[in-house]
Structure formats: C-alpha cells, structure tokens
Amino acid sequence: MSILVVGSVALDTIRTPFGEAEEVLGGSATYFSVAASFFGQVRMVAVVGEDFPDEHLEFLSSRGVDLRGLRKLPGRTFRWRGYYDYDLNEAHTLETQLNVFQDFRPEIPEEYRDSEFVFLANIDPELQSYVLDQVRSPQLTLCDTMNYWIEKKRPELLETISRVDYLLLNDSEARQLADEPNLIAAGRKLRAMGPSRVIIKKGEHGVVMLGDDTFFSLPAYPLETVFDPTGAGDSFGGGFLGAISRETALDEDAVRRAVVYGSVIASFAVEDFSCRRLRSLTLEEIEDRYREFTRITCF
C-alpha cells in the first residue's frame, strides 16, 4: 500500500537537559517517513537546499523511502534551532530559518497521485488543501497542524480540516482550535468540523482518539528518560498510518492497533536525538514494545 507524506525536511540544532545535537536530520516529513517505513513504502514530497548532506538522502533511501518527490533547490535547507527544559512537552524555538522551504509549493508527481494513504504534515493549510486537490482518491487522509496556523490561517485550516478523514494534533492545539478548555469536549467539537476521527496527542500522558460514538485512550509508554521529544508527533503519525496501511479493514480495532503502533514508534524516537534510535530499531523491538503496552494497560 502506498503512503504519501508532504512536509518538511530540516536540519535541527537541539538542546535538551540530556545533551546537544547540531545540524542533525529533522523535519516532519523525515520523522514520518522513517517511522512509517517499518510498515510500508513511503513517498516523500518535500524540499531541501544544496547544502543538504548526501548521507541523509542515502539513509532515507536505505529505509525504502521513495525520494522522487524530494526536490533539491538552490539555497540552504530549512533549519530549526531550539531547546527543551525539564518540561519536555514544550519546545522553545530560538531560531527558524525557512530558507528553501519559504517558497515550498508541493507539486505531487504524477506517479504519486494514486497514493492510498496521505499524511499532510504540519505546513500551511492552503498547501495542505493544494495537496488534496492533486491526489486522486486516497483511502485515508490524515492532517496535522500547529498553533501558528490556528492563529494566522484559521479559515484556510478549517477548510483543510473539513476535507480530511482524520485530524491529528496535540492537546494544546486541540483546546485552542476548538476554543474549549475541556479536552473531550474539544475533541467532539473538532469532529463536528468534518474529520471522522480526531486523534489528540498528549505527550507523556499518551493519546486519545474520538470517533463516531467511540472513544479510545492509550497512556504513553513509561520512559524514565525522554532524551529528545523532537519528532515524537510525526513519528506517531508515521507509525500510525504505516500500521493502518497494512490493515485489510479500517474498523475500530484496526485503528486502535495503529494508535498503539504509532505510540510504540514515538516512544523509541524520543530515546535519542534525530532519527538515531529509529535507525537501529528492529521489527522485533517494535512487537516487544507493543506487547509491553498490552501488559501495562490491561486489567
């Protein structure tokens, strides 16, 4: 099954209470792709600059990621610099250099337009809608966003949301977008905006999913050290949509399993900077941790 992601590829410079990393591989499309690559083949639409290291392209290719939609443009790659304090739920941005990402306009290659699973990573909602205009008849579309777009492009974001199947966002974004402090009530309001399912990421508190008369709540995997939370949400998205793409029917059970796989991959992603932990991750480790999720939640 074919999975399309449209988002950012970046070079991140990050400080956490546990260490620092300079100009490491990052970006929403990157984390998503690497996470999803454990389950299926990913097609990436993104942009990098001339300075983007070949080793990163080789790494993504080694994960089976189809890079025909990744354009290399004159100029520098998108860069993000930030840090986390002990409250690892909150990223503090020190600097954002959009660089070649500034004028990113996602043209979906003809050979990608039949993609069955589509992830609209956190980019301008107008561009997200533009992607939806181009894909033919995807089986499932999943959309992420962030506070910036909620504040600056609310009408455009609502338009995008009304067109996607599932909405993925974090708890503070859900409260802000729904203008509702109670997270459950916020989730119901977001569902009324169009998506058949709303998946709310709560960081160390896990994830909740609201569907049509269904509600699922999964705690986070209990990590004693969250080394670097960057990319956790996109890794969740990749694990989730990757796992979904293997299912034969998208019923409640299947989607719940995918939420667990998303949480499994995210829990590994935060154990080291960048994609380092995902690089060495095995399918056996993924299945072990899936079973561990069963053990820590069953009663």
Added chain:
Amino acid sequence: MSILVVGSVALDTIRTPFGEAEEVLGGSATYFSVAASFFGQVRMVAVVGEDFPDEHLEFLSSRGVDLRGLRKLPGRTFRWRGYYDYDLNEAHTLETQLNVFQDFRPEIPEEYRDSEFVFLANIDPELQSYVLDQVRSPQLTLCDTMNYWIEKKRPELLETISRVDYLLLNDSEARQLADEPNLIAAGRKLRAMGPSRVIIKKGEHGVVMLGDDTFFSLPAYPLETVFDPTGAGDSFGGGFLGAISRETALDEDAVRRAVVYGSVIASFAVEDFSCRRLRSLTLEEIEDRYREFTRITCF
C-alpha cells in the same frame, strides 16, 4: 472487611467555572468514607466542631460509616475556601480555618485497632505515624500526603512512608518528593523509600501504579464537564481501598481492578459539588462505568 480512615471532615466553600457552593460537606475522611462505603464498612477517625450540621452525620451514618471515632469538640469545624479556574488540576486556596482540626490528635478507639485496611489521609505525617503505632496488624496501609508536608516535615513524612504498604499521591507531589522531573523515575525513587506500590494520580490524565517489576497505567474517564474536582483524590482512595477489601488475594490483577474502581468513583465524585453525586450513585452505575473503562482502553 474493616476499613479505617483517619483524616479531615470539613465545610468547604468552593467556586468553579460552573458554579459555587457554600459550606458544603467536605474533607478527606468524608470523601474517602463515602466512596469506600459502596464496597465495605468504614470506620472514621476525625474531628468536627459544635457547629457541624447533624444532617451530615445522618448522611454518613446512612452510608454505613461507623462514626464512633468521630469526635465533636468545642469550637468550629475545619473550613476550606477556594476556587478553580479552567485548569481544574489546580486548587487555589483563599482561606483555611483549621479550627478544631488545629489540635487534632487521632486516638484510635480500641474497637478500631483490629482494622484490616487503613487509609492515612493527608494529615501531618507525625500523626500518620501515630496512627500506625496504634493499629495492630493491618493487612494493607495506604498513605496520602501533600506539598505542605513535603516542604515542612520531610523527615517525618519519609518515616511514615517507610512504614506503609502503598503510597498514594498526585503527580506534582511525586515529582517534588522524589526531586525528579520524570514521573516514572520519580515513582521508582518513591518505591525505594519503602512502599511496595506507589500510585500516582494525574487528574484528567488518569493514574499510574508502580509495583515490584510491574507498571500499570489507566487513563481518566473522559468527562466533558468536571464540575468540581474537590475530593477526587480521596474518592479514588476510598474506591480503591474499598474494592481491595473485597478481594481474596492482593495480587496484581486484584490491585489493578481496585485502581479502576477508584477511578470510577472519582469520576462520579467530580460531576457535582461535595458528595452530591455520590449520594445518588448506584452499584449498577459503578459497574456500568467499570465496563466503560474496559471499552475505552482495550485494543
């Protein structure tokens, strides 16, 4: 099976985003007793003033609570006045009048000293230890505390904790007491202080329990309106210890079931001011919500 609670009985004046209540029945021993009364007989050791309304005593008696250990002393009953903003996890205290609670020294009546299950509600840790000195050979002791004692009476609190079987506290207290920002690591440090299990309440994010090589995480029941969170933790404690007291063996499965029952009772308690919702609660509603917990967490 006999359940002993030592704690406060209070008259609360509370404002939340949803309403106000003046001089309503409150206190840790009250919430605990009413919650536990759905599962077993509770013996209460506490103190009230001469102004304490008879109707509250009649209500507690109607729940089968043994009030022989409740002393009525000259003076006024303990009063708490506070409010909650939309972040219902944080209580803002406007006024605390200790009144007769100021000189509370819990003398356990002879006929209570054989109690098999003991809840040390949030009181001075020296008094908690004094209770432990008096009970004979309880099957299980459970201890709560708060930031005030962590700051003011740390050595005495550590002494109490080293003597109890299970420790119950909320997430910010766990981080503060363990001096550790990561909640899982904090839980492990608290276990090393003595208790065989540490149960950490996370409000709207549910509860986690750490035991000997075991870990259990349960999300909160998804409420669209938390009317008044006062007493949620003590209601959890009451539901938990009440449910435990019905079990024949205190194995992992039994204790997990008790965590779910505690969460069920707490989720009802916050649906109205004071014990109002618990007053009308039925065993059938409790079992329905228990099954609902299964539905929202299983995968």
